Amino acid sequence: MTPAVHADDIFHLYRQPHGDVVALRGLSLEVATGETVAVLGPSGSGKTTLLGLCAGFARPSSGGLSVLGQPFARLSARELARVRRSSIGIVRQHYHLALPRELTVEEIVGFPLRLLGRTGRARVSSLLRAAGLSDRARARPAELSGGEQQRVAVCAALAKEPLLLLADEPTGELDPKATSAVVSLLLELAADVGAAALIVTHDPAVALACARTIHIRDGRLAAEGRRVPS
DSSP states (O other): OOOSEEEEEEEEEEOOTTOOEEEEEEEEEEEOTTOEEEEEOOTTSSHHHHHHHHTTSSOOSEEEEEETTEETTTOOHHHHHHHHHHHEEEEOSOHHHHSOTTSOHHHHHHHHHHHTTOOOHHHHHHHHHHTTOGGGTTOOGGGSOHHHHHHHHHHHHHTTOOSEEEEESTTTTSOHHHHHHHHHHHHHHHHHHTOEEEEEOSOHHHHHHSSEEEEEETTEEEEEEEOOOO
8 A cells, every 4th residue: 555655765955044954864754544653853853844845845855755655756836736735634733823813613624625626514514523613613713712723723634534634733832631632633533534644743642642653853763663552
């Protein structure tokens, strides 16, 4: 089966006035279809850069990167955008910046479907039920708690039933109770559609909920481990 992500010896440089900054240094990684992987590591280790490459926001400076069977290192910007729009869901840390303030909850969750020419009313209703937000469907983000806003963001990311979910510190601004609700929802909805998930986190509780953890340090894969079934 084609892996969701296959990175082969990828390097990534950022051009800076004082010289190039190396974010990834020969990183190799494979994420299986439907696998949930937590990405750990200190700040500046290359975690967010890895997610950005997997989302097609940038290309590796060298090495091979295949996402959902597509050679991301060689696709055009338009082709990358097409794959991202149809098959990749993204959850960001700063939900208060990611959610359009003028839209209602149901409009936000349905927006990715409308971009694909689908109305998806039944899908939106199902997602809001799963998130415990059915009674907040007509609310706007400013009327919601932080945990509720991030659950809306998770529903929106998974509305189109993506094959790959990328989450960058999705619980970084939440308290423990809201963190538990968001992580449970994210993993439940990803499993429902068979999506693989790469989740950048500093939270041990988030890492423990994933099937595998990888540690990145100085742009390299430093260690990895699998959860032992209870």
